[in-house]
Amino acid sequence: MQTLLLAGWMLATFGWLRPIVASINYLSAQPYSKRLLKLIHVVLLGSAAIITLVGFAVFAIRLLSPEAIPASPLEMGYVGVGVLLTSWWLADAIRWQIACRTDLDEERHIRRMSWKETLQGHPEASRWLGLPGNEVLLLEVAQRSIRCEGLPAAASGLSIAHFSDVHFRNGMPLDYFRGVFEELARLRPDVYIFTGDLHDDPECVRWVSELFGSLHAPLGCYFVLGNHDWYADAVQARIVLEDAGWIDLAGRVLPLRDPSGEIVIAGTEFPWMGDLPPLSLSPEGRFRILASHTPDLWKWASQNGVNLMLAGHTHGGQIRLPILGPVFAPSVYGVRYAGGLYKEGSMSLHVSRGVSGRDRLRFGCTPEITRFVLKCSPRVELAKASPAEASH
Numbered sequence: 001m002q003t004l005l006l007a008g009w010m011l012a013t014f015g016w017l018r019p020i021v022a023s024i025n026y027l028s029a030q031p032y033s034k035r036l037l038k039l040i041h042v043v044l045l046g047s048a049a050i051i052t053l054v055g056f057a058v059f060a061i062r063l064l065s066p067e068a069i070p071a072s073p074l075e076m077g078y079v080g081v082g083v084l085l086t087s088w089w090l091a092d093a094i095r096w097q098i099a100c101r102t103d104l105d106e107e108r109h110i111r112r113m114s115w116k117e118t119l120q121g122h123p124e125a126s127r128w129l130g131l132p133g134n135e136v137l138l139l140e141v142a143q144r145s146i147r148c149e150g151l152p153a154a155a156s157g158l159s160i161a162h163f164s165d166v167h168f169r170n171g172m173p174l175d176y177f178r179g180v181f182e183e184l185a186r187l188r189p190d191v192y193i194f195t196g197d198l199h200d201d202p203e204c205v206r207w208v209s210e211l212f213g214s215l216h217a218p219l220g221c222y223f224v225l226g227n228h229d230w231y232a233d234a235v236q237a238r239i240v241l242e243d244a245g246w247i248d249l250a251g252r253v254l255p256l257r258d259p260s261g262e263i264v265i266a267g268t269e270f271p272w273m274g275d276l277p278p279l280s281l282s283p284e285g286r287f288r289i290l291a292s293h294t295p296d297l298w299k300w301a302s303q304n305g306v307n308l309m310l311a312g313h314t315h316g317g318q319i320r321l322p323i324l325g326p327v328f329a330p331s332v333y334g335v336r337y338a339g340g341l342y343k344e345g346s347m348s349l350h351v352s353r354g355v356s357g358r359d360r361l362r363f364g365c366t367p368e369i370t371r372f373v374l375k376c377s378p379r380v381e382l383a384k385a386s387p388a389e390a391s392h
Contacts, residue, residue, distance in 0.1 A: 012082020013055030018089055020048045021327060028330035029296055031271045034231045093324045096335050099342055112366065113139040113183060115176050136360050137176055140353075140368040141183050149346040150287050150307045151376040154260035161189035161217075163369040164293075164312025165197040165354030167228060168204035172356055180355055180369065181211045187371040190258070191219045194246070195312040196226025196269065196293035198237045200358055205233075205240045213244040219258055221246045224267040226293035226313060228358070234273060249291050253277045256289070266306075267291040279304045294330075295337040295351045302347045308374070309349045314338045316353030320364035339365070 249267025316339030317326020
């Protein structure tokens, strides 16, 4: 009985951390000031530390005691509730594994890049390279082919390069970002879409001209900003991106000048800045692409006829634990949309793990850039092929 109680106590201590983590995830998704969020994190993480210390202290007392100590009703209640809360962790892990779909890909090719050797002597990078398993200076270059409901046959084969959360800052080497943007240029898509969090240090916006200015696409380069741009200087970020030839999508719905003429692209920086785009003003039957910094707007997007939504913000969770997967993700949905490709009704949703971040630690969560080739549904393909076959 004593052994079972000790095991239950340890498990319960882990479980009691779950509501604190859920609170951090939910509150971090709100449009609060940076100072308020920092205070919230300190209070909640402090509470987590106290719970952990108390749990381990009681565990140690029981373990070192020469005699079995009878369990009080309070202890039994603590353990019982804690074990139930642990099941919440496991349920989240299962939900994330189910929601994050790899079977949506028609084709999928992954290439991993590393700048660890080339940046080994760099003073800003070397201190992080020594941490075993840290993937902050790696990059996953993904080529994915997906079928999208509502895509017109004439647009089948359209390619989009999606990337997010570059977080330019002095703590990350410029040479790393140069390597990332060289890889982006090699993707040669029809459209580039950047979904926000350009910088954390205003002085690093000088990098935008060189890096973003190096990317060109036949159908345009589009962007929305994110919460970190709101914290820093969104006005300056918007100006330098537009000067580099990028098109601001915030709160707008624009026609994409593709061969089909039936695609619109919209953007939003809500809830931090601006309004939701007036998708109701776009003609019925158009294929709708939405660029949003946060994936939390997926329900609104699905209800407003969006066919493909691209987002970032969550960094894939930044740290992914074995079995449990991501733990922290600044989203009202917790880690459900931490990163990956999802299907919500007829809408496809891609949440990028991002390129960088404020925290220079990544475990089991490689930074990424992704090139999508969109394909129309088999039904549309058959309808397109039928007239051609009839003419023969």
